[in-house]
Amino acid sequence: MKLQDKVAFVTGAASGIGLGIARALAARGVRVMLADLDGPGVEAAAAGLDGAAATVCDVADIAAVRAAARATLDRFGRVDILVNNAGVSFGAEVGATALADWRWIVDVNLMGVVHGVETFVPLIKAHGQGGHIVNTASMTGFWAGLPGLSPYAATKFAVVGYAEAIRAELADHHIGVSVLAPGWVRTRIHQSHARRAGAADHEVPAVAETIGALVEGGIDPQVVGDWTADCIAAGRGYIFTDPHMRSLLDLRHQMIQADYDACARDPRFAL
Numbered sequence: 001m002k003l004q005d006k007v008a009f010v011t012g013a014a015s016g017i018g019l020g021i022a023r024a025l026a027a028r029g030v031r032v033m034l035a036d037l038d039g040p041g042v043e044a045a046a047a048g049l050d051g052a053a054a055t056v057c058d059v060a061d062i063a064a065v066r067a068a069a070r071a072t073l074d075r076f077g078r079v080d081i082l083v084n085n086a087g088v089s090f091g092a093e094v095g096a097t098a099l100a101d102w103r104w105i106v107d108v109n110l111m112g113v114v115h116g117v118e119t120f121v122p123l124i125k126a127h128g129q130g131g132h133i134v135n136t137a138s139m140t141g142f143w144a145g146l147p148g149l150s151p152y153a154a155t156k157f158a159v160v161g162y163a164e165a166i167r168a169e170l171a172d173h174h175i176g177v178s179v180l181a182p183g184w185v186r187t188r189i190h191q192s193h194a195r196r197a198g199a200a201d202h203e204v205p206a207v208a209e210t211i212g213a214l215v216e217g218g219i220d221p222q223v224v225g226d227w228t229a230d231c232i233a234a235g236r237g238y239i240f241t242d243p244h245m246r247s248l249l250d251l252r253h254q255m256i257q258a259d260y261d262a263c264a265r266d267p268r269f270a271l
Ligand SMILES: NC(=O)c1ccc[n+]([C@@H]2O[C@H](COP(=O)([O-])OP(=O)(O)OC[C@H]3O[C@@H](n4cnc5c(N)ncnc54)[C@H](O)[C@@H]3O)[C@@H](O)[C@H]2O)c1
Pocket: 011, 012, 013, 014, 015, 016, 017, 018, 035, 036, 037, 038, 041, 057, 058, 059, 060, 085, 086, 087, 088, 089, 108, 112, 136, 137, 138, 139, 181, 182, 183, 184, 185, 186, 187, 188, 189, 190, 192, 215, 218, 221
């Protein structure tokens, strides 16, 4: 895809990876609508970018996403690229996780992506010139071996599956679909539970501390933003940003294949 003069809608764009993607797209001549729950943050982020605008939007709220889409059409007249990036995280212990926390993370990390796709796909289809969708998952959407992240992992595996499921369907409309799967990136994701409005539920402090240390030792979000823009242009289905995690992918595939082969060897399943 040629990026110059396209219009993009990017969620979670006030900070971290979303801001990195917004900056990278703007630098490539894309007009960007930056959307985020954090009003002052997203206004400040857009103010620094040529041809960009900002809208306050809670991706967990379908009415807010629809209003943000209308604001984007009013401002730019069309949408070509959708980046469903807003996400949250918290440290959890299996059997001791507040259901309110579960619902919060599902509403943002999974339903936020669904709201974006359901709202913007008709708008991209309407102009008939195709487009591209990036849904931000995580390496935790491919390998979930780190204790304390089960709700986060469940939402990110869902985002991977959802992206793969809509890819074939949207190909006929020339709408590409990528799933972004970063490793550790130096952002404020580990503070999302503490920043949550009216947060009364708890997270497990030891897990939160471990995740915080890994995030703070992560790569620069601008590197992720630039690579993501390049992968949109190249039409890549998977956008990985951490080449050091290959062994984790291999481990998971080996475990799946070993148990699949056990079934294939069992005479009860012979045709
Ligand atoms: N940082 C990492 O190590 C890492 C690794 C893998 C995946 N990710 C994913 O990257 C994405 C971006 O996270 P980040 O690391 O840049 O964190 P971040 O906290 O710096 O940025 C997330 C942004 O999303 C916004 N946001 C949160 N809830 C929202 C909502 N309901 N509606 C709209 N905006 C909302 C926040 O205000 C914030 O600006 C997330 O989906 C996250 O799961 C991050």
